[in-house]
Amino acid sequence: MIGKLEGLNMLDTLSFDAMNTTFYFSVTSCKITNWKEVMQGWVRYVETEWSRFRANNELGQLNQLEVGEKVNISPPLFDVLQRAEDYRRKTHNLFSPYLLPQMQFHGYKDTFPFEQSQFIERAAPPMYNKETSPFLFAQNTSTVTRAAEGQIDLGGIGKGYTVQAAARWLKDIGEVAAGMVDGGGDITVWSNGCKEWKIGVAHPFQNKIDIAKLHLKNGSIATSNIIYRSWMHGDEKKHHIINGRTGLPANNNMIQATVISDNCLDAEVGAKLCLIETEMNFQNQLQNLSPTCSFLLVNDQGKVLVG
Template identity: 30%
Template sequence: MSPARLFTLLAGLLCAALTHGEAQNDGWHYDKQAIMGTEVHLQFWHESGEAAETITSAVMEEFRRIDAALSPYKENSELSRVNRQAGQQSMQISDELASILDKSLWYSKKTRGAFDITYATLGSLYDFRKGERADQETTEDLLPSVNYRHVSLDRKNRTLKFLDSRTKIDLGGIAKGYAVDRAVAILQQYGVQNASVSAGGDARLLGDKRGKPWLIGIRHPRDRSKNAAVIPLENTAISTSGDYERFFIDSDDHRVHHIFNPATGKPAETDSSGDDSDSDKLISVSVIGPEGFDTDPLSTSVFVLGKQKGIALIEGMPQFEAIVIDANHRMFFTSGLQQ
């Protein structure tokens, strides 16, 4: 190796080492891991690097624990056992699952069925990686089994039964919001005051970014390299639901995505023909509020309800705001954000 080449290599290594040292010494700590079928991002400030490693491990372990309990893809998860057994007989469930189901059913009633965890009865037949979906005959046959009223929960005694034996549930519309809240609770237990935690489209912010707000980008739904908006936030949660997260394009050039309309048993229609008939259909919804346990199901609800009913829902809920993008790529805000 020539002296010039060696000097260039050593200079590069020194620069990298200095940059790494600065990142570690400024008190900010970062981690990213693949959990819950998405990327979990963690950023927080703590003066001790040794303590930060313990905190990071505790947060990521909590995400893995929740995934192990609530994943519909893990055969031994509590959710999978529920889907195998609750349609046949009443069964005992954990207090955690009972709490999540109770919240889910509350939002089902609040939104008159726009949020409905029993969408999985048909949703489980879709494979977005393979481009597979339930056919029309199967959809019509199973549609009566998609109804949150089939979920009979005894919250006090922690028992659950499905009143329709074919009903299945999925907590994809609430579990990640719940998980980021749990992560923030752990950070607070360790005395952390400034942090950002995200899992897919759900994020929870603890405090501010040491004297300035966190800047949260809302992805452009048709150009992943751009943001449709950047919102300054602190000490809050934000959840985004869009038709671009998991989808495939069918033979008719139609976007088939993962947000289901329980009334039809199919993905909520979002494709635009470029005219005003699509003005109520949404392709992206972001809801801001105190906790992810609420903003997560609300973003799904607004997406299914459409612009008019969805914005009206959020306007009637103090402490919550929404940003929606319709099928014609126009952006709308609830009244608290219009300034």
């Protein structure tokens, strides 16, 4: 996706690679002069502490807890964990942050890029599908206690949270009148109401071609597809969008989903639901997330669906 703010000539920008993607910031004047250092520090913190590929970070400490053990974590990780659990309950497990064993079972054990993963014949790991969270949250101390088994992979919702939090800081603390934060397709934009962003949605197979141009003053957009992060696992093609009820890669004939909403977390979770849920049901799922959600989908025949 590429965003362009109509009517503003003086924009300050920042771009750097993190989390296996490119983060791009474009803002009007910010009252915090070192905003670029703050943004890089925030994204680097998430990249380091929330990655499932690092055993000794905050997320790794959580995943290694035994039942009854507890750990104090940073307020942002505490917050995103609770939000992820809220989405799991709201979607009745279609979305789940507890899919690390399933990701690894299907061969997603290393960071991208890779084309082939080692196939080991074994039984599929059990799903976490209880009504309650495997963790207890103590609000006053940001302490998390393990109550049951459950392994966390924040994945896309962690990136969406990163984008949303960065945009909120720039708007509220930095008093930026108009801006955009783009974390590899998870995008939040805002303006004083007089300006408009144009955001192109790339074709799933030809990323230099746009299948649509979206116009947005304030809001968020997230795009997911089953092509970019895909690999061969033995003789099977696998991808990273996992159905939280079955533990299997999504297979509903959609290959790309773009969701537009008021905030980046709704858009991020909504895009995944569009790739998991049946065509008859995903619109209800989106409405359950937020009445403001709209979508742009591409199916495996190349047909574009809008709603």
